[in-house]
Amino acid sequence: MEQLQIFLMQFYLPLKALHIVAVISWMAAILYLPRLFVYHADAPVGGEFSQHLKVMEHRLVRFIMTPAMLTVFVFGVLLMCVPGTISKPNIWFHTKMLFVLGLSGLHGFFVSNMRAFARDERPRSSRFFRIINEVVALLMVFIVFLVVLKPF
Ligand code: HEM
Numbered sequence: 001m002e003q004l005q006i007f008l009m010q011f012y013l014p015l016k017a018l019h020i021v022a023v024i025s026w027m028a029a030i031l032y033l034p035r036l037f038v039y040h041a042d043a044p045v046g047g048e049f050s051q052h053l054k055v056m057e058h059r060l061v062r063f064i065m066t067p068a069m070l071t072v073f074v075f076g077v078l079l080m081c082v083p084g085t086i087s088k089p090n091i092w093f094h095t096k097m098l099f100v101l102g103l104s105g106l107h108g109f110f111v112s113n114m115r116a117f118a119r120d121e122r123p124r125s126s127r128f129f130r131i132i133n134e135v136v137a138l139l140m141v142f143i144v145f146l147v148v149l150k151p152f
Contacts, residue, residue: 008082015082019075026072027140029065030103033057033110034133040117041126050120057114069107076100091152099143106136 008015036057043050079085086093116123 005081005083008078012079012082012085015075015078019072019079022068022071022075025064025068027136029060029068030107030110030136031133031140033060033065033114034129034136036060037110037113037117037124037129038126038133041122041124041129045120045122050117054118057117061111061114065107066111069104089152092146092150095152096143096146099139099146103136103139103143106132106139 036053040050040053040057043053113123
């Protein structure tokens, strides 16, 4: 374990850069998907627009959103192994993890909504997706402030 820590220490900054790149990709996708749902919720069932949205949502989740989330986790865990990153006091880190859990829960919720839209259901109203979109944005802002300011 100690050797792994020393090894990872040399790559601290590149690891952090990769973590941030993955975060940007995850956030871009998780903010865009509910915007697509806003249009999808009002699109006529079986129409050409609805079919087009289904393809866009599926590709966004499969090729960007889920791989980006997994990449964020991988580089996040590697950063945790670098000595000093989450040294005490680290209440900011536990709070961050709580918000990350919230984002991951929303990720799963969006995937299940995408599947419902693919079955030609309309799981929620466009107003609901507009509001939940703001929740994602707020969580993201809280997390970034926490990791940069480390206030507690
Ligand atoms: C399982 C998920 C995650 C883990 C384990 C994790 C862990 C970490 C760790 C250990 C650091 C290094 C802190 C330091 O250098 O002092 C870090 C940095 C960072 N994380 Fe995460 N993170 C995760 C998810 C996220 C998410 C979802 C976001 C944003 C929405 C995020 C944004 C950032 C940013 C912006 C930094 C750079 C902070 C700085 O340079 O001070 N992370 N993360």
